[in-house]
Amino acid sequence: MNNDLLIVISYYSERSDSHLKKLLSSVSNINQNIVVVINSDECIDEVTGIFNGYKAITRPNTGMNIGAWDSVYRHYPNFKYYIFLQDECVMTNAEFMSAYVSKLEIQSVGMIGESINHKWDKPWLEMMKSPLNYPVNIFEHGKILSRVEYYLSLMSAWNANPGLNGRHLRALVWGFSGDVLRRIGGFPIGKTKEECIASEIAISKKTEQLGLKVVQIAEESFKYFRHDE
Template identity: 50%
Template sequence: MNIGAWNDAFFALPDFDYYHFLQDECVVENENFIEAYNSLLNEKNVGMVGESINPKWSKDWQSLLLSPLNYMDDDHIISGIRIPRVDFYLSMLKKWNINPGKNATHLRSLIWSFKNETVREIKGFPIGINKGECIASEIAVSKKIEALGLQIKQVDSAPFKYIYHTEWNRDGFSKL
């Protein structure tokens, strides 16, 4: 999926100062997005910038464990056993040796931007082999950035200011 492709692209072309990764369904709406993203990335404590922090998951892990988001389906299976989503994501973070932090706040893997040294420091992205693992990877990258003492940032207070994603409502809460 996209995170695996982005990881391969970084290691195949490792000499750029900045990396701006976009899914195919993205539409650039403001040609100044590079300047806006790079400006944030140049702030001392910022490690990752994107268009949309997932608002439904910007909660502490315990609240999520007890929430309706912690349902079971066929995307979250370990050793042949279906487990609830939040439990699955936490188990993947543990498997990848990534500190989950206090909450599940993360940038959606629609648009991600980094400075070169940040991607080098986190040693690339964990790669999922199915939908559930890919979502866990999306969370994991944000957690790896935070473990460095850096912030993840939505480029603007409103999602999709510079780059829109055709699958998502403009408010960032749900898909179309």
């Protein structure tokens, strides 16, 4: 492997690998630097190996996509650029690599992806009044926390300044430089679905905390990769 750009593809072992194989087939025509990371319910420790001819890491199923991506970054920390994909992504534009690298080379840009989550692109006080702010099964100071309260408390624990709003990139496709990943210290890993969503938001916020922009790669969502969601 050269150390310019690494493509990381996360996959959950309980699903069919048909999407994963299709994605591997399409992106490997653009870049051979690929690592597959497999989240497995049966795995106790991280194990390196090969999947379909590509380097692979099999790991315990923690942190969902973000946990998988973080694992590969820590195994391969010296790449200049990283593109993180989820196996159910479908490549729709073969120029994705040059587009991502060109955007990441802009000094003011720290994190890019295919889709901003517009449902959360509102001030935190407004989010607290949103139907999305349902209670979670977490007790603190004698009361059940709402999602926003819980996410904000997790971000505080992860040293992520939440800023003014919940704007963030969905954890389906992300692009980073190795420099920014080092500066944010990799990704915080959630143990539950709610913690993983908080981590998704926190990573955008930790990037903004560096004074860098978190941007959608194109004006329209899913220009280079789409997703079944």
